[in-house]
Amino acid sequence: MENNYLSYYLLLSALLFSIGLAIVIVKRNIIVVLMGIELMLNAVNLNLVAFSKNDPNLQGQMFALFVMVVAVCEAVVALAITLKAFEHFKTVNLDRINELKK
Template sequence: MDNSFLPYYLLTSALLFSIGLGVVVTKRNVIVVLMGIELMLNAVNLNLVAFSKNDPNLQGQMFSLFVIVVAVCESVIALAIILKAYEYFKTVNLDEINEVKEM
């Protein structure tokens, strides 16, 4: 990767992060919100890899790998919570799950 391409990577990363943020803010389906969060994490990973080109120790790529592992763990836990919420509320719409109901 040549340094002259760095602004293009940063622009692509900013676009991905903006799209992910827009999805998180506007959508009401829990699964779609989770996909928006994953899109934002991928934008951060793109930044880390783009900036690590100049780092001889490859710390950016290692940190990016760590972020990917954390994102996978976050997805598994979030999907388990979503399944339990669906089992209880019978919906995945955030507007209908906005308050905790007593049993």
């Protein structure tokens, strides 16, 4: 990757992160919010790999792999919590899940 293309990757990453953040802020469905968080993590991965390609001394691929492993663990735990919340509240709407004890 040449240095000329680094700005395009950073722009794409910023766009993906902004879309993910907008999804997290605006949407009220738990599954859609989790998808927004995953989109933000993928934007960070794109940044890490782009910077790693630009400067070979950085270990961006290793950080990106670590972020992917953390994202998978986060998704598993979040989906388990979502299933338990759905079992208890009978909804995945975040506005209706607003109390800790029912």
